[in-house]
Amino acid sequence: MGVGRVPYRIETERLVIRPYDPRDAPLLKDAVERSREHLWPWMPWTPAAPEPLDDVVQRLRSFRAQFDADENWIMGIWARDESRLLGGTGLHPRGGDGSLEIGYWVAADATGQGIATETTAVLTRVGFEVIELDRIDLQIEPANERSAKVARKLGFTHEGTLRRRLPRREGEPRADSMVFTMLREELAGSPCMNYDYVAYDALGDQLA
Numbered sequence: 001m002g003v004g005r006v007p008y009r010i011e012t013e014r015l016v017i018r019p020y021d022p023r024d025a026p027l028l029k030d031a032v033e034r035s036r037e038h039l040w041p042w043m044p045w046t047p048a049a050p051e052p053l054d055d056v057v058q059r060l061r062s063f064r065a066q067f068d069a070d071e072n073w074i075m076g077i078w079a080r081d082e083s084r085l086l087g088g089t090g091l092h093p094r095g096g097d098g099s100l101e102i103g104y105w106v107a108a109d110a111t112g113q114g115i116a117t118e119t120t121a122v123l124t125r126v127g128f129e130v131i132e133l134d135r136i137d138l139q140i141e142p143a144n145e146r147s148a149k150v151a152r153k154l155g156f157t158h159e160g161t162l163r164r165r166l167p168r169r170e171g172e173p174r175a176d177s178m179v180f181t182m183l184r185e186e187l188a189g190s191p192c193m194n195y196d197y198v199a200y201d202a203l204g205d206q207l208a
Contacts (some may be wrong), residue, residue, distance in 0.1 A: 004130045004131040004132045005070070005130075005131070005201065006067075006070070006073045006091060006126075006130075006131060007126060007130060007199035007200055007201060007207055008200060008201060008202045008204075009199070009200040009204070010122060010123075010126060010197050010198070010199050010200075011080075011197065011198045011199075011200075012118060012122055012195065012196065012197050013080075013196070014079070014080055014118075015077060015078065015079070015080065015086070015115070015118060015119065015122075016077075016078040016079070016080060016082055017075050017076070017077055017078070017089060017119060017122065017123070018075055018076060018078065019063065019064055019067040019073070019074070019075050019076075020060045020063050020064060020074065020075065020076050021060065021064065022057050022060045022061050022064070024060060024076060024085070025053055025056040025057040025060055026053065026056075027076075027084070027085040028056055028060065028076070028085055028088075029050075029051065029053060029056045030085070031085040031086075031087070031107045032046065032047065032051075033050055034107065034108060034109065035105075035107045035108040035109075037108070038107075038108035038111070039105060039108075041143075042105070042141065042144055042147075043105055044167060044168050044169045044172075071093070072090070072091075072092055072093065073090055073091040073092070073100075074088070074089075074090040075088065075089050075090055076088055076089075077089055077104070077106070077115060077119055085107065086106065086107055086110040086115055087104060087105050087106035087107050087110060087115060087116070087119070088104065088105050089102065089103060089104040089105075089119050089120075089123065090102070090103050090104075091123060091127065091131075094137070094139075095135065095137045098133055098134035098135060099133055099134060099135040099136065099137060100127055100131070100133055100136060100137070101136070101137040101138065101139060102120055102123050102124065102127075102136060102137070102138055103138075103139075104116050104119055104120060116146075116147070116150050117150050117153060117154065118195055120138070120150055120151075120154060120192075121154050121191070121192040121194070121195035122192075122195050122197045123136075124136050124154065124182060124187065124190075124192045125187065125192055125193070125195065125197060126197065126199055128184050128187045129187075130199055130207055130208075133184065134183065134184050135181055135182070135183055135184070136181070136182050137179060137180065137181050138151050138156060138179070138180040138181075139165070139166060139177045139178070139179055139180075140177070140178045140180065141166060141175045141176065141177070141178070142161060142176055142178055148178060148180075151180040152180075153191065154182075154190060154191050154192050155182065155186065155189070155190035155191050155192065156180035156181060156182050157180065157181055157182065157186075158178060158179070158180050159179045159180070159181050160178075160179055161176055161177065161178050161179070162176065162177045162179060163176050164176060165177035
């Protein structure tokens with residue numbers, strides 16, 4: 001990791017990206033349930049049936065504990081008034097020192113609005129400008145053309161396709177992974193710079 005810290009809150013003109021709180025469980029449960037068919041092919045964590053609310057609460061407690069411990073940074077993507085969860089995202093320590101991997105999903109009724117592109121662009125800027133990373137990665141299944149389009153649109157480089165790297169559901173073979181990467185020096189000339197943001201630390205103070 002770089003020398004900076006992952007912000008606790010990131011705002012754009014239309015989005016809020018922040019860590020989950022256990023009180024967000026009803027909104028997460030609703031977003032996943034209305035998107036189950038949409039998410040099922042790509043997100044192995046998608047439940048086959050509606051989950052008990054208590055199970056979602058416990059999952060969000062785990063997510064927040066990992067965030068606060070600087071182990072794994074899982075966040076929600078919210079409308080500006082935070083009344084509606086539009087999707088989820090995260091910065092994951094899977095690529096070694098000096099790098100993080102961005103993951104994301106978008107609720108079925110929020111697709112086609114550029115939310116994945118905006119979220120990825122802003123987290124890329126945060127990764128280089130605030131956290132001071134050297135590299136940011138995306139891992140995408142080859143059949144997930146929509147996600148691959150996001151990576152290419154933002155100027156990520158497809159470094160290669162790794163066979164059987166992405167975990168799937170129990171009993172299923174791992175999926176291939178298209179690895180897209182951006183390096184620190186590539187940010188300035190990338191389309192990510194078209195997406196502005198403001199980031200805040202745990203005390204609510206604005207980060208430079």
